[in-house]
Amino acid sequence: MDINESKRIKSLGELPQGVAPQRDLWPRIESRLTPRRRTWAVPASLAAGLLLAVFGFVIGHQSRESGSSPVLRESGAHILAALMTEPGYQSQREELLSALPAKLERLPPASRQRVQDSLLAIHTAMKNIEAELGRDSGNALLQELLISTCQEEMRVLTAVGEADGSNQEI
């Protein structure tokens, strides 16, 4: 068995629990995953905005790389910055965020709590992903996760924004 070898231990509980596979199993696993229909959909205009923002980021990033500004290369938070500066995305997000407190007030307590918990988790995740990207700015997985987290935030904000205010459940 390929588990660590000469180390001496005094109890079974000290045996290493993890044993890395000899090769990356993810590609084969990924090819076997059946796509799941998402239970939500980002509005088409927003999705387009996000795509534009990402595209803008990629172009901007490439031009910085080929140009003379390596300082900026470090920060993976550029993705978020690109999203936030994309006019459509930013204005829609700001609009939804400013209307949020009033909308929340009109929700049933259980829904309100769920929304607040979701947003808290989303914002914590965004901060953490940004921090991780700061350390590992080229990590495509983190970048994708950040995008999907932004989408998730917008989904929640949009759902709250579209609630008609009559104590409607979300």
Added chain:
Amino acid sequence: MTDAVSEDFLIAQAARGDQRAFERLYRNHVDRVHGLCLRMTRNSASAEDCTQQAFVQAWTALPRFERRSSFATWLHRITVNIVLMQRRSAIDLVCMTPPEELEDAFTFDTPLEVAEIEAAIDTLPDGARDVLILSGIYGHSHGEVARMLGVAEGTCKAQLHRARQLLRERLCLEAC
């Protein structure tokens, strides 16, 4: 790098169909799942196969994950089930009487080499080895192990008692 991103969040995202979030879960858990498979199957190729199968099945079942246990425990339950199915033989976990007392931790008087202990565990019969691995190495409770293996908790304790006795013999810790 993954610790900082909440596992709950990744689970929720993956349950909604986000494969990138699921990949993060995979990277967080693959070593433990593979270690478990390797110990239970004693074969590298089978362990890789079971590991892949476990994650594919976890992906399918994730929307139904109810968080009554931790994600790691839930994933281990799926993994054990796959290994047992692959083994295709009833493990020798017939009903057994549990011992009066069962010490919690299995310790050695003098330190032993990891490789020596792993080799001794490899020689145990399937049923006893499964229980020893899940309980002694991965720290699952008797109840959890019993649920994973589909046996009574008393049987699980009896198997663990038996496994420890056999392991002591194999390691020449007694009467050698």
